[in-house]
Amino acid sequence: MMLDLDGIDRTDDRPPYRQIAAILRQQIKSGRLAAGEKLPSESALIEHFGVARMTVRQAVQELRGEGLVIPEHGKGVFVRSAPPVRRLASDRFARRHRDAGKSAFLAETEAAGQKPQVDRIRVTNEPAGADIARRLRLTEGDRIVVRSRRYLADGRPVEIATSFIPESIAKGTPIAATDTGPGGIYGRIEDAGHTLARFVEEVSARMPTPDERKALDLGAGTPVITLTRTAFDAEGTAVEVCDTVKAASAFVLEYDFPAR
Amino acid sequence: MMLDLDGIDRTDDRPPYRQIAAILRQQIKSGRLAAGEKLPSESALIEHFGVARMTVRQAVQELRGEGLVIPEHGKGVFVRSAPPVRRLASDRFARRHRDAGKSAFLAETEAAGQKPQVDRIRVTNEPAGADIARRLRLTEGDRIVVRSRRYLADGRPVEIATSFIPESIAKGTPIAATDTGPGGIYGRIEDAGHTLARFVEEVSARMPTPDERKALDLGAGTPVITLTRTAFDAEGTAVEVCDTVKAASAFVLEYDFPAR
DNA sequence: CAGTGGTCTAGACCACATT
DNA sequence: ATGTGGTCTAGACCACTGT
Numbered sequence A, B: 001m002m003l004d005l006d007g008i009d010r011t012d013d014r015p016p017y018r019q020i021a022a023i024l025r026q027q028i029k030s031g032r033l034a035a036g037e038k039l040p041s042e043s044a045l046i047e048h049f050g051v052a053r054m055t056v057r058q059a060v061q062e063l064r065g066e067g068l069v070i071p072e073h074g075k076g077v078f079v080r081s082a083p084p085v086r087r088l089a090s091d092r093f094a095r096r097h098r099d100a101g102k103s104a105f106l107a108e109t110e111a112a113g114q115k116p117q118v119d120r121i122r123v124t125n126e127p128a129g130a131d132i133a134r135r136l137r138l139t140e141g142d143r144i145v146v147r148s149r150r151y152l153a154d155g156r157p158v159e160i161a162t163s164f165i166p167e168s169i170a171k172g173t174p175i176a177a178t179d180t181g182p183g184g185i186y187g188r189i190e191d192a193g194h195t196l197a198r199f200v201e202e203v204s205a206r207m208p209t210p211d212e213r214k215a216l217d218l219g220a221g222t223p224v225i226t227l228t229r230t231a232f233d234a235e236g237t238a239v240e241v242c243d244t245v246k247a248a249s250a251f252v253l254e255y256d257f258p259a260r
Numbered sequence C: 001c002a003g004t005g006g007t008c009t010a011g012a013c014c015a016c017a018t019t
Numbered sequence D: 001a002t003g004t005g006g007t008c009t010a011g012a013c014c015a016c017t018g019t
Helices: A016-029 A042-049 A053-065 A095-099 A104-111 A130-135 A184-191 A210-215 B016-029 B042-049 B053-065 B095-099 B104-111 B130-135 B184-191 B210-215
Strands: A069-072 A076-079 A086-089 A116-127 A143-153 A156-166 A196-206 A224-233 A238-247 A251-258 B069-072 B076-079 B086-089 B116-127 B143-153 B156-166 B196-206 B224-233 B238-247 B251-258
Touching: A016 A042, A016 A053, A042 A053, A053 A069, A053 B053, A086 A104, A095 A184, A104 A116, A104 A143, A104 A184, A130 A238, A156 A184, A156 A210, A184 A196, A184 A224, A184 A238, A196 B224, A224 A251, A224 B196, A251 B251, B016 B042, B016 B053, B042 B053, B053 B069, B086 B104, B095 B184, B104 B116, B104 B143, B104 B184, B130 B238, B156 B184, B156 B210, B184 B196, B184 B224, B184 B238, B224 B251
Parallel strands: A086 A251, B086 B251
Antiparallel strands: A069 A076, A116 A143, A143 A156, A156 A238, A196 A224, A196 B251, A224 A238, A251 B196, B069 B076, B116 B143, B143 B156, B156 B238, B196 B224, B224 B238
């Protein structure tokens, strides 16, 4: 059962725990420890390397911080297996999808052969904060409808999203209802006479907050992608801002643009 | 000098180290511990909370994993200050910049009032691997010119990049030279008769490898953005693939696209 | 029950930075 | 020389998972 591992070199200038981490990392990268496999137990590593428990724990800690392994209490430490990656193309909001009565997430997820699900829907009516007001070209304090929700694919959370829509646009539509109807929010915005013309997306990445880690069921040492999208209608009016936080390992975003 | 911190609650179901981490995190988020400030020393925390050294170290370890603090050996542990963010718009490769004789990075960085610099330039000629061959519509093993380099702004590394150009395009140009001349690689590709028409960028994020951490001078617990760009000419031929790894905290990518 | 990882203690010596 | 964090040891008890 035990792998054939090298020992540590007490003359090496790297401390033992780093050497142990490097040895384990190498086993993982080379595939000798495959995704989903269990690492040798702490006691096995202690015996093999001839070090104290804290030393092997520190080595494993390093791999956890890199998101390479995930410990399961009472069972062992396992090589993280990559979840299926969702590839998001920049035409994912094309009207042809909306016309089929599907929201972007629903269409994408079904296309990937997974079961889409939305939960934790919360709708409030709030005064706009400074950043949102700027993006929507409103004045701070103007009323906006705030819709937040969590998206799941095959029961696993992959993304949390919060949309901000000026009340002047949402008024009299089901945007503030739990079920926004076919085509989602964008469908209702177009019903209200705002033909969507342009999106601007701002993408970055960071470590999640503890809340985000919990909501997305992330292990330690796994980053999130933040994407803020602003939707503009044909008159150039900003009609929605959508803030999303995605598990980075689950997404590749694809953008196609002319050289001009 | 010491902050006014709450104590830990032995009846709380969270372990002491998490409570300590939460207290410190709160101090940082609220600004009572500002960016650049030093946390109380380990010995101060040990005394204040009445715990063993490993316990406070574990608390600080948690904050390191979140990228909130950065330890400096012999000095203390400091609240990380955010570096200036570079905002990359999708028109950054517009010909008007190239016509001014500037490569995209040079133009961006100067526009941000920082001193651009490029080092660790390495040019090789290799057979294409499977992934690159697919992206360039070549056959695996076809010769390609591989240019890798590191970009710095005001002396701080911000990005490492590797370009892959089919030898059939690079041949007879300075693309394989250390200095590619005005307008960079894209300038030379256009000189060779390939008018750039379209780019496709694929964006994701992950934790850096140890090598990347060193090259970008990243602290533990800070992710990178990976961006793979493929450039196409007017005939639809893929003329270059560029793989970049960026310090996530230093970039916001901006894309503007029609709703179609 | 035995085996696993999670947390904690109380010490030790080392390396780095500052005075 | 002093104070800081970095690494390590050798134990302890707890909580979770499996047989």
